[in-house]
Amino acid sequence: MIRFVILVGFALLFAIIHQEGELNKYINTKYAYLSISAIVLLLILCIVEFVRVQLKDKAKKRKEEAEVKQVTANAGDHAKTCSHDDHDHDHAHDHEDEFGHSHEPKSRWKRSLGYLILFVPIITGIFLPVQTLDSSFVKAKGFSFPAELEGMSDGLPGEHQFLKPDSSVFYGKEGYEKLKNKELQEFAGSDAVTLDDSNYMKGMEVIYNFPGSFMGKTLTFTGFAYKGEQVDDTHYFVFRFGFIHCVADSGIFGMLVEFPQGTELADDDWVQVSGVLTSQLYQPFKQTIPVLRVTSWEPIPQPEDPYVYRNY
The missing domain is CATH 2.40.50.140 (Nucleic acid-binding proteins)
Known part of the structure; x- marks a missing residue:
């Protein structure tokens, strides 16, 4: 969903620049069509990302419902399976702690930093005035x-x-x-x-x-x-x-x-x-x-x- 918000933000930024007549402070107005093309492309990507998120949520919901039905229908067998799986999960968790657990926070930190960098031009472009060079x-x-x-x-x-x-x-x-x-x-x-x-x-x-x-x-x-x-x-x-x-x-x-x-x-x-x-x-x-x-x-x-x- 964060990617969807970023795409909407950039589309809005370009639209505001056009609406306020500020495009000439960024590019040669001869190439204004490139900015319009960017807005169209961003809106298409927004739709694609929105549909992707919705399909992913539906798939996750169907999977959860299927798991609940399986647990209800096979309570006895599932209990044994869960016990065995819990043992394996604990072992895997220990293994992750020993070998790979430290990589998850690092990866999450990099991803968060990347999103922040993308948000900066959106926020500054929308809320800060464009300075005329002198x-x-x-x-x-x-x-x-x-x-x-x-x-x-x-x-x-x-x-x-x-x-x-x-x-x-x-x-x-x-x-x-x-x-x-x-x-x-x-x-x-x-x-x-x-x-x-x-x-x-x-x-x-x-x-x-x-x-x-x-x-x-x-x-x-x-x-x-x-x-x-x-x-x-x-x-x-x-x-x-x-x-x-x-x-x-x-x-x-x-x-x-x-x-x-x-x-x-x-x-x-x-x-x-x-x-x-x-x-x-x-x-x-x-x-x-x-x-x-x-x-x-x-x-x-x-x-x-x-x-x-x-x-x-």
């Missing part, structure tokens, strides 16, 4: 990005990414080269590139893959500001949290932005920036990275969905 996630990393830009494509699926969206880990080398060149054609033909929610991830990846093709062009995008540990008062990073597939391979994507002198922004202030794409040496990375030199910007409210997703 600059505190960046601060927790100490702004020490784990890899240089050139090495970010060497990551593995499931690793958090920084600045540059990198979908190469989901393709072979040849397949990714074709994808890069195809997506370059979508952006390179225009002198002014605007990144919105639908193409933010794709556009950022193209710009980082082919920075020379965009130098001097106008770029417009939105995100939240993060000051970090900059050496001057004009540079802020502007980020969006994004999902390639799910939260496991999510990342903080954007670029360094040079604002006019005297600009004051707090972490998590949302802005729309527009400017000319340039590049400069960024000392913490010890390499040259794309930098947007702002020509105009304005504060904006946080979008209803602050995340962006990789669309292919």
